[in-house]
Amino acid sequence: MPKRFPFPRLSATARCLLSALLLPLALAGCTTYVNAPDDDLPPSAQQPHELDYRVLEDQTYTPPDWPQALQADVYLPETRDEARRPAVMMVHGGGWEGRTRDDMTPIAERFVKRGYVVVNVSHRFAPEYRFPAQLQDLQVARHWIDDHAKQWRIDPQRIAGFGYSSGAHLVSLLALVAGTDSDLDAPYGGRDTGFAAVISGGTPADLRLWDSGRLLIQLMNGTQAERPTAYAEASPIFHVHSDAPPFFLFHGSWDDLVPPEQPEKFMQALEDDGNHVELLWMNGRGHITTFLFRGSAESAALEFLAREMPDLKMSP
Structure with missing residues (x-):
């Protein structure tokens, strides 16, 4: 089991002061990796070629009768072969109420250079649209990716999800309810809306x-008191089962917005049902700084995908 807090609990003011003193260490990638694999990665995963790419911007993925037209940016690696490639669907954070997919653009650019087709999607916002509208948007987006798999040379068996904050909530929920008997899987879901x-x-x-x-x-x-069942069913941890895909979690050890208790309990639930899960603690970082200085998490995530969705063939 991971330590609950890699650093002692301090007041918010003390943490801010100490964070400033420790910032050089944080930026250097001070992390704790739980369940880090022992096996070595193949050379292609360790020292990859960086590919050129092109972007299809502002592609509408929703059907004409959807309550709001929603767009995605599709990043396509330029390769010399016709092999199907793995893909990653990315979902931005913003408290379910704002921000844009532009937040994920630097991550998308790094992943496409490694050979992944990246689909960076938008979704509807609360309070105009209440849950599960956001999840239904992603289910539609996931079907849309499959519909274009041949055109974009995507291997439909190697599609991953990547989200941060509220985007991580939605991606995790999408992965766990796909193909189950949950009411959240109908009418827009299905087994093929899950992730590898x-x-x-x-x-x-x-x-x-x-x-x-x-x-x-x-x-x-x-409130939760008013809608306890809805709060439970909207929680990814509520839907954990023994056939869940492998998860890579990363989290700031000083996160006050989404406390470290969240990934700890999520990791334990996944492990209790026999699933593979890895957790990277971003030591001394909060919710925002974990995202802003996420370089080590991106590197570990790329290694995770190279293990979990293998046979990534890089072009010379």
Whole structure:
């Protein structure tokens, strides 16, 4: 079991001061990797070629009758062969109420250079659209990716999900309810809306662990006391099962927005059902700084995908 907190609990002011003193160490990638694999990666994964790529911007993925037209940016690696490639669907954070997919653009650029087709998607926001509208958007997007798999040379058996913060909540939930008897899987889901692997950072895994603040109230259309069943069913941890895809979690050890208790409990639930899960602690970082200085997490996530979705053939 991982340590609950790699550093002692301090006041918010003390943490800010100490964070400033430790920032050079944090930027150097001070991390703790739980369940780090012992096996070596193949040379192609360790020292990859960086590929050129092109981007199909502002592609509408929703059907004409959808409540709001939503777009995605599709990143396509330029290769000399016609082999099907692995893909990653990326979902931005923003408390389910804002931000844009531009937040994920630097990550998308790094992954496409490594040979992944990347589909960076938008979704509807609360409070205008309540949950599960956001999950349904992603289910539609996931079907859309499959519909274009041949055109974009995607291997449909090697599609991963990547989200941060509220995006991690949605990606994790999408992966876990796909093909199950959950009401959340109908009518837009299905087994083919799942993922072969999941990268999930700063994950709100159990909505019941918070007091009902503004973001959750507007997402869920009520407090936890008013809608306890809905809060449980909207939590990824509630849907963990023995056939879950492998998960790579990363989280700031000083995260006050999504406390470290969240990934700890999520990891334990996944492991208890016999699933593979890895956890990278970003020591001395909060919720925002974990995302801003995520380079070591991106590197570990790429290695994770090279193991979990193998046979990535890089062009010379």
